[in-house]
Amino acid sequence: MGALDYIKNLDRTVFDSHNDYGYIAKAEKGLSKSLVRRISKEKKEPIWMLEHRLKALGIFYQKELPTWGVDLGGINFEEIIYYVSPKGMKGYATKWEEVPKEIKQTFERLGIPEAERKFLAGTGAQYDSLNAYHKLKEQWEGKGVIFEDMDMALKKYPELVKKYFMKCVPSSDHKFAALHGAVWSGGTFLYIPKGVNVTQPLQAYFRMNAKSMGQFEHTLIIVEEGAKGHYIEGCSAPKYGSTSLHAGCVEIFVGSNAHFRYSSVENWSQDTYNLNTKRAIVDTLATMEWVGGNLGSGHTMLYPCSILKGRGARADHLGVAFANRGQIQDTGAKVIHVAPDTSSTVLAKGISKGGGVSVYRGLLQINKGAVRAKANIRCDALILDQESRNDTFPKMKIYESDVAIAHEARVGKISEEQLFYLRSRGLSENEALGMIVNGFIEPIVKALPLEYAVEMNRLIEMEMEGVIG
């Protein structure tokens, strides 16, 4: 079976159908101090982590919901299950044969094991609150690369984790960062030592299975001086008709002269509130690249942020958001230039269809002292039909004069001429539309590894189904 064959069989049922989740029959709903203590105890965490969780819980109770962006009134915090360990899982497997059958099947349909064999340096697969599978190829282990499930990393490398954990995105940042700080579970820890160039990508896939689930995985990535790496995250959840919540966190520390790319394809179900927080701190002459695709979730608020802390630091943001019927994709990019000679580019493409709402919400901030900063932002939106909407809110806060900033945005529909041309060449209207949309997002998809680019195109194709009539 070819590595990309699974893509032909990808349709909504692969994502929307769930496995039996009898294991949550007795799972606790709602949030409490005792739940937080139980999580920490079950994971056998050091005291400082328990204290961190409790402090974050306190902040969560104090903070208000944001007054801007997506309406979050539909989240019933009392009905969410914040932590559950699926039946048959006590820690992760390092061989696919050892993963419980149903869980393994889910990941097989998503093409994970096949991809690992062929293209990846390492793979993590998380199912609800815990990692089901985690493996790093030996050659990278030998070079000192650490690619671990986050829970395990806390046990094996406590000092290293303590040094960096939630220092990039502190619990005090906002309500959902605080919630995350209290109930986080699972996720990925990636450490690339000085000068090591990890030539194959590393991947993690997060799958929510249980109903009314909350997923709070924490990804902590440390790239030391002169190192290079590429990490890919995929996520999905089934559709139930009751809300689920994703408040994960990604923190990336890019050391001087290092180069790191973080790619993600988030394809949650329509029931999901996707309130992820992603942020990178970029040091002297280092480069950070964000490549992201957002589809599926009913409500998304996601703004990957780059802080250009070191002189000559650079950030590139590439993103696609597809808002289908009943969805609000409120996404964008935040770049903060702190040091001199920094540069950034943002290319964001939004598509809305069937009444969906796509929003680009960005911040470009040039702090005093960030002289000779260069920033270029381009956000384009395609509105596919009469019911759909797009908003673009790019904020620019420029506190330094020696800068060169350019921003451009364009919103419109698919050109009749382009459609006519393709149809005159024998393509059906659906095929023509699909081709044009794929062309629109090509600069972003191009940055994904081939297999993911193909999957991304297929996912977009699935979203485009039924666009006519």
Added chain:
Amino acid sequence: MVKIIKIKDLGKDFILKLPTDVPEFRVELGVGAVVTILGVKSGQKVDCVLEERAKLTFLQCYFGEDFEGDVSIKLKGRESVVFSKIIFLGKDINYQSIKFKHQHFGVETKSKLVIRGVLLDKAQGFINGTIRMEPKCLGADGRLEEKILLLSPTARIEAEPNLEIRCHEVMASHAASVERIDEEKLFYLASRGIAGEVAIPLIVEGFLGEALGDLVDQSLKKRMNEIVFKGGVVN
């Protein structure tokens, strides 16, 4: 109490000088009316509504003074058109803030918003420029162009060029840039014998003047020149 001013088609361009004693008012342009408005005073709020084929030119300038304004222009009737310009210069410790909206309701409506500004010393500028397209404005075209020059390390700008689009058969775009004076331009002028202290005001005058264009009322141009040349643009 909102004061309402109604203008109908007079067969020629009518230049409207807004009342300075009223904090909030509404200007209604009747079918086919052609009007030029020479801006609000600081602290004022204006709402303009354009009927079918009405044309509005809105010119908002503020040079070397504190300013706070709120302007909203509604293209209600089909084929109505608005061309707005915001031209400003902030210096010393000026605090200048403007909220400007072009809202398309009717079909085939057109709007253009051009913003040109220069900030010096410790001046602070806040610009919120919004193009909004309502659900039925098919064939509408809305553009926003913003260029800001920051001439001192302590000047600050916060810009929010927004697009709110609820109709897909439209064209909407915006472009914004923030820069300092190009070194090459200064070098070129210096090589022609025009030193910095003289060159910079000239460049600023060209930058702002180009946007001002030809005006019937020269007092605005005079005011700008006063600030640029005599007010000491170079530090």
